[in-house]
Amino acid sequence: xxxxxxxxxxxxxxxxxxxxxxxxxxTPFILFSQDSLKFSQIVNLxxxxxxxxxxxxxxxxxxxxxxxxxxxxxYPTLDFSGNQTWSTNNINQTYYTGENKATNNAKxxxxxxxxxxxxxxxxxxxxxxxxxxxxxxxQLGKANTKYYVEQTISDLAQAYFQYVKELFxxxxxxxxxxxxxxxxxxxxxxxxxxxxxxxxxxxAELDFNSDSTLVIEQEILLNQLKISINKIINRQLDTDFxxxxxxxxxxxxxxxxxxxxxxxxxxxxxxxxxxxxxSNENVKIQESTxxxxxxxxxxxNYSNQNSAAGLLRVxxxxxxxxxxxxxxxxxxxDKDQTSLQNLKIDEKTSEIQTKQVKQNVxxxxxxxxxxxxxxxxxxxxxxHNVELAQNTLEIAKKQYELGTINxxxxxxxxxxxxTAGDKLNDLYFAIKSLExxxxxxxxxxxxxxx
Numbered sequence: 001x002x003x004x005x006x007x008x009x010x011x012x013x014x015x016x017x018x019x020x021x022x023x024x025x026x027t028p029f030i031l032f033s034q035d036s037l038k039f040s041q042i043v044n045l046x047x048x049x050x051x052x053x054x055x056x057x058x059x060x061x062x063x064x065x066x067x068x069x070x071x072x073x074x075y076p077t078l079d080f081s082g083n084q085t086w087s088t089n090n091i092n093q094t095y096y097t098g099e100n101k102a103t104n105n106a107k108x109x110x111x112x113x114x115x116x117x118x119x120x121x122x123x124x125x126x127x128x129x130x131x132x133x134x135x136x137x138x139q140l141g142k143a144n145t146k147y148y149v150e151q152t153i154s155d156l157a158q159a160y161f162q163y164v165k166e167l168f169x170x171x172x173x174x175x176x177x178x179x180x181x182x183x184x185x186x187x188x189x190x191x192x193x194x195x196x197x198x199x200x201x202x203x204a205e206l207d208f209n210s211d212s213t214l215v216i217e218q219e220i221l222l223n224q225l226k227i228s229i230n231k232i233i234n235r236q237l238d239t240d241f242x243x244x245x246x247x248x249x250x251x252x253x254x255x256x257x258x259x260x261x262x263x264x265x266x267x268x269x270x271x272x273x274x275x276x277x278x279s280n281e282n283v284k285i286q287e288s289t290x291x292x293x294x295x296x297x298x299x300x301n302y303s304n305q306n307s308a309a310g311l312l313r314v315x316x317x318x319x320x321x322x323x324x325x326x327x328x329x330x331x332x333x334d335k336d337q338t339s340l341q342n343l344k345i346d347e348k349t350s351e352i353q354t355k356q357v358k359q360n361v362x363x364x365x366x367x368x369x370x371x372x373x374x375x376x377x378x379x380x381x382x383x384h385n386v387e388l389a390q391n392t393l394e395i396a397k398k399q400y401e402l403g404t405i406n407x408x409x410x411x412x413x414x415x416x417x418x419t420a421g422d423k424l425n426d427l428y429f430a431i432k433s434l435e436x437x438x439x440x441x442x443x444x445x446x447x448x449x450x
Contacts, residue, residue: 084111397410
């Protein structure tokens with residue numbers, strides 16, 4: 001009896017079970033490290049440095065530059081031309097009087113210049129349609145920039161919070177590894193004391209190695225995610241960083257509020273609505289070809305000629321001319337009419353596409369919101385499962401120390417704990433992903449996540 005008591009005291013002295021609380025199940029807002037980067041900091045870096053965002057911003061600037069009255073055709077054009085010509089000729093001239101005159105190597109030079117002004121004062125309202133179209137193209141440039149900004153934020157958010165998810169999982173795997181390590185140490189002590197078999201020790205070692213493999217594979221996955229995030233940010237791919245170890249779940253508006261926001265702010269819907277307006281202007285531009293074009297013109301001409309032979313030694317002229325020009329196409333084999341018919345078909349198609357995009361936006365919003373609500377309900381249940389699994393593991397630990405359950409049964413309890421924690425972690429990430437999608441569909445992702 002004294003011998004058994006001595007063995008038990010020796011086991012307690014040499015072995016202490018380690019069980020850390022599952023951090024994401026009980027305290028989901030604990031910082032991972034003191035120098036952790038907030039998601040908003042990552043976003044700001046990406047919007048400053050991402051290549052695609054820089055490209056579309058340049059395209060937006062070009063569209064803004066093009067939106068001018070001059071580009072639409074409101075302003076007149078003013079052209080200048082000038083030339084200076086030198087020539088040397090052999091000239092043989094016979095006059096009506098019968099006199100002949102021959103001049104060899106006769107030199108002459110001509111200086112000429114002109115300044116021409118042309119101004120379309122009426123072109124069938126085409127210039128007004130052009131100006132409206134350029135304005136819509138500028139809006140489309142802004143919408144395209146918004147699209148890629150939102151795409152970048154969405155991609156970055158998914159990658160960032162997946163990184164957070166995998167960090168949580170790594171911590172969970174480390175917890176499980178600690179449990180397996182201490183179980184292995186306990187079995188080795190028991191073997192030395194003659195209380196167990198080599199088979200049981202090898203079982204414990206096999207489980208320890210399996211948990212070690214999970215940790216290694218998880219670290220590889222985290223490194224790959226880090227590279228993906230750095231690529232989006234456009235910085236050195238192996239740059240290390242630590243995110244806040246928290247999913248930062250936000251309050252999502254009601255379905256009706258999200259729908260109203262989506263119909264107003266969804267960038268894909270905005271792009272299509274602008275495209276429809278551009279189609280309308282294309283019809284107006286084509287309709288202008290059925291009107292006459294009325295333009296004013298004016299020119300100033302200067303010419304000075306010096307000749308060594310001929311009737312005039314010097315000929316100089318300069319002056320202004322001006323007038324009114326009208327141009328009206330009467331027939332071009334119905335090309336204009338055919339183009340107008342096709343553009344009206346494009347206009348109807350664009351209108352249908354707008355309705356289709358609106359319907360798709362509403363459909364995706366409804367599906368995403370319903371899934372989001374379901375997962376929110378599931379969250380409390382899964383948190384409770386984690387608490388149950390943790391309590392069960394603590395009880396199993398005591399029973400295992402006392403020898404009332406074997407290593408196989410204890411391993412099953414340990415795996416149940418690992419599975420419960422993993423499911424909760426995946427559920428947090430799934431809710432965050434749906435939240436990100438809801439913000440993007442409603443056009444609020446920049447405001448909510450930047």
